[in-house]
Amino acid sequence: MLNLSDILFTLKAFAVIFSGFAVVEARQHRKYKLIKRNMFEENKDYRKWLITESTCEELRSLDELSKKINWQQAQEFSYYLGVLIEKTSPSNLKTIYNNLSTLSLVRNNSKLDSNTVGEYWPTNVIVARKDGLFAHEFFHAASSFWDKVTGIWYSGFSQDDNNTRKVIGNGLNEGYTELLASRWCLHGFFKMYGPPVRLAELFEFFFDNPKDMETYYFNHNLPGFIKYMEQFSSRKEIIEILLQMDIVEKGYGMGLCVTALDEVKITLKLYRMFKDNCQDPVKLEQFERKMKRMPLVRLTLLGQKLKLFKDYSY
Numbered sequence: 583m584l585n586l587s588d589i590l591f592t593l594k595a596f597a598v599i600f601s602g603f604a605v606v607e608a609r610q611h612r613k614y615k616l617i618k619r620n621m622f623e624e625n626k627d628y629r630k631w632l633i634t635e636s637t638c639e640e641l642r643s644l645d646e647l648s649k650k651i652n653w654q655q656a657q658e659f660s661y662y663l664g665v666l667i668e669k670t671s672p673s674n675l676k677t678i679y680n681n682l683s684t685l686s687l688v689r690n691n692s693k694l695d696s697n698t699v700g701e702y703w704p705t706n707v708i709v710a711r712k713d714g715l716f717a718h719e720f721f722h723a724a725s726s727f728w729d730k731v732t733g734i735w736y737s738g739f740s741q742d743d744n745n746t747r748k749v750i751g752n753g754l755n756e757g758y759t760e761l762l763a764s765r766w767c768l769h770g771f772f773k774m775y776g777p778p779v780r781l782a783e784l785f786e787f788f789f790d791n792p793k794d795m796e797t798y799y800f801n802h803n804l805p806g807f808i809k810y811m812e813q814f815s816s817r818k819e820i821i822e823i824l825l826q827m828d829i830v831e832k833g834y835g836m837g838l839c840v841t842a843l844d845e846v847k848i849t850l851k852l853y854r855m856f857k858d859n860c861q862d863p864v865k866l867e868q869f870e871r872k873m874k875r876m877p878l879v880r881l882t883l884l885g886q887k888l889k890l891f892k893d894y895s896y
């Protein structure tokens with residue numbers, strides 16, 4: 583139960599967010615709503631969003647992959663590679679060992695926009711603005727595979743079909759990438775993707791061993807992840823949540839505070855799924871504690887009705 587200080591904090595945060603809605607440009611609101619409408623009204627067949635049911639499994643051993651790497655050239659990635667070797671299992675290192683043979687780093691590329699500190703490109707290039715700012719991008723390199731034959735880019739929890747421009751899982755992928763990068767390299771401090779990071783952290787609760795979620799991520803196995811999550815809800819709802827997270831990530835990139843409402847809706851869906859299936863009261867309490875970090879979630883759980891924008895519904 584919240585005490586008076588908690589309620590005051592929540593109401594203040596609520597007021598700040600509500601004020602933020604008033605100053606966001608109407609054009610950005612329309613653009614955000616258009617993204618949502620296109621995503622959910624024009625693509626109602628959720629089955630078509632899974633680009634492939636198969637994974638791109640690397641059959642060669644780490645020793646075989648290691649022989650292809652120019653280790654002197656790969657020295658600039660040695661710190662982050664060392665982190666991965668320490669933190670995750672050898673079976674999750676095959677993607678980065680495969681990519682290290684051609685991975686390159688470009689600094690201060692003119693193609694980066696002013697608000698971007700780094701990117702990882704399907705051509706196996708990390709573009710970073712400053713030293714020490716590419717941990718997030720290295721984790722992308724450690725979890726991505728570009729199939730040049732089919733034109734499909736598999737990256738962690740996302741799939742991007744270059745031919746149809748279908749993309750799914752980007753919100754979860756960016757959130758989980760930043761979650762691991764901040765946890766393992768930045769003492770838990772994440773600099774980007776706040777809403778997707780918080781949602782990705784809630785997904786970890788669905789695993790008895792969170793390391794299993796890592797395995798799906800580093801082996802770019804989105805179909806396997808979805809199949810695992812089907813024990814908690816329908817395939818349709820899981821895919822819809824992933825699409826909703828994609829929209830939250832897009833809204834975050836646009837700087838829109840309206841994404842807070844959508845983050846709340848996704849959070850409450852995950853909470854219902856977890857609560858209906860969790861037999862561990864301690865773990866349920868931990869889940870609730872995590873989700874209550876969001877003031878709007880705390881308000882909703884107190885029984886307050888969320889009626890800021892009734893047209894922002896799925």
